[in-house]
Amino acid sequence: MDRVDIQELAAALAKATAEWLAEKASLGFEQSLFAEALLMVPVGEFFIRHHGADRWKLQGEWYDVNDAKHGTINFDLLAESKGQRLLVEFKYLKKQNDSRLLKDFVKLAPPRHEDYSRLLLVAEYTIGRIGYQSKSALINEICAAGGKIEFQVCNEGNVPSVSSGLKAKHSLYADDAKDVGRIVRDHAVSRFTAEEAGSHRTSGQFVSVFSIGRVLTTG
DSSP states (O other), rough: OOOHHHHHHHHHHHHHHHHHHHHHHHTTOGGGOGGGGGGHHHHHHHHHHHOOOTTTTTEEEEOOTTTGGGGGOOOOEEEEEEEEEEEEEEEEESOHHHHHHHHHHHHOOOOGGGEEEEEEEEEEEEETTTGGGSOOHHHHHHHHTTTTEEEEEEEETEEEEEESSSSSSOOOOOHHHHHHHHHHHHHHOOOEEEEEEEEETTEEEEEEEEEEEEEEOOO
């Protein structure tokens, strides 16, 4: 998928997911009931209803069986259609946790999947926050940048770290650092890009979708 196609799909996916969450909230769903696992429903319905059941083949908890290191990575959703392959991860933020988001960025970046488009969908409730901004400083900075941000991943001395030109600190919690270190080791991830591809706000529900890109190191 080219950049324009990804942005169009991401914007529509963000809108559909935000409206689904807002509808459930209006029916009496408490915020405590919203979780990442629940997001499979609006995301799955989006691909089926908006693009036709015969166009997209969906598979949850997917991993590449041809990858000798597949045990280190599995993805929330794989959507396939006429040669197009889309990997989707999703998160529901209840508190600031940039460490989890960084881990998912790295997770979507392995170079083996060069023919895959990759999206990270992040949903959250923003009522009461100044300007209805995200709980995540990382998300706010990427959205404000208005373009691709390049990240570097290092694993020196088996201590993984993520850096970029953003002001937000890229700290990794112990469990996330362990996963990132394993991905870097097994899948040779050193650089990737992230940019906001689409977002939508309604009734306090904020959904942003990020496109993750590979950066190959030559030489």
